[in-house]
Amino acid sequence: MSKGKFLAYAGTPSFWRCEQTRELKNVDIAVMGIPFDVGTSNRPGARFGPRTIRDMSLHAGNFTYPWTYDVKEKYNIIDYGDVGLGVHKNITDFMIQDAYEHAKTILNSGAKLLTLGGDHTIPYGMVRAAKEKYGQLSLLHFDSHQDSLESGGEEIFHGSFAHDLAEEGAIDAKKSAQVYIRTEMPNECNYNIIDANQALEMKPAELAEHIKSIVGNQPVYLTFDIDCLDPAYAPGTGTPVVGGPSTHQIRSVLQHLKGLNIVAADLVEVAPMYDPTNVTPLAAATIAGDLIYLLAENIDNE
Template structure:
């Protein structure tokens, strides 16, 4: 019962005795690593590294997503005391998960930042560790994908968003609305095996991606969307990226480019849960912008989505503890 005595454990981000299982400490205090996992730069024996990317220089509207990793970590303390719903297992009995901290870079040299993010994830990929990153604006997905393709080849992208982020652009530009155009053009992503879900802005050029926009999702439903994703992706290595503006602003007001007519958190959880068993090599949650949040609604939504992603990664794994 000691593991469930929250008043005898503190600062588990530093004091946790072992990597497996769920221990409890007060939600309102202590070091706020993601879900109270150990802060560590040691990748030996690690299955998943949670990495913050505090970057928002590519945003085209309201800034503030550089503060997203800190706010999502803080909100995750609300979720760290029990096994995640609606899953039926504790992912931390199956996976050794650490909080790797944040990517570090000098924003005074903005042209160098993408390469520095890529180098950070090179180290994680070289160690055979699966990254779960927390942004940051959505551009941060681009250097992460670049790092992953060196090991896995062209990826299938499963992209939750209100925007396609595939607007045609010049090579070399850093923008959070064009990086998946570049990713397809450069061969980092295979658009013919990729799906975009929830779009509520108009872009007539799909560049080969299968686009299941908000009208499609609302008329066909969650199960049909899951079927489309699983059929399209197959067994190809895939990357899941979740922009919180996939959610309606009533559920996630704290984001840079909110769009009305979106989805609720229950729908998002059900969609993610339906992806269990795919060959997932990395995932992220991006565009949480705390200056525009209210009562930590968006941060909690981001932490919840990221927790469900961990459950996806744990789904087919045996217990280790």
């Protein structure tokens, strides 16, 4: 074993030091970044999320605990690099379209996709690409906000994707769950909302079983907003809300979600400049690893 793998301050900071490439032959899981925060309605800075998560993954990626195997040794994982970036006049439209095209390429190659944001505007393109490949999706949405405001196709931002994607039919809201919610927005699409108090009163295994009972066998797109965590565990985000779970609680829930048909996932809203301790990107990099394990659980079942 090379001791250099533990020297997080050295080398090229791809996610988990995976190969940086866009060659998709025989790839099992691709990690893609979208450094975009034009859709932020509060504190900006999530554009720095993908790079900082990659940096912290060099710490988080050397340990498999509490998973029982090293997913990097079993599956071919690559860092696809960043997409959807630029200074275009219509940057939001460009980002969504560019993300869609790259996600479609990745998913059609047979690989699973984990995307690092960026603010919570980014799921539009990936969800649409996943819907084309897998059919209508269930959304498993970990967040303190519902992000269910109607954009009308114009006011697209990080608070509108859940409504818009359900309205257009990419997501079946009645077979979807929004978990740890602790703010109020309209719920015109009839998502199943498990608010923070309800979720925190359940044991992680119990909450995971409740989520599974809602989703069933549907293909799942999992989106994880880091502000799902209580700000004590993730202060580096644009719109923190108190009263959420700890990193231990959320990781336990994720581990109990094994068995869901998760086809793609993202992790968003890491704004590292608000957290000089780096606790937030470390939590994000660790949870991103958990999402990779959940994606990997389905590879042998297809």
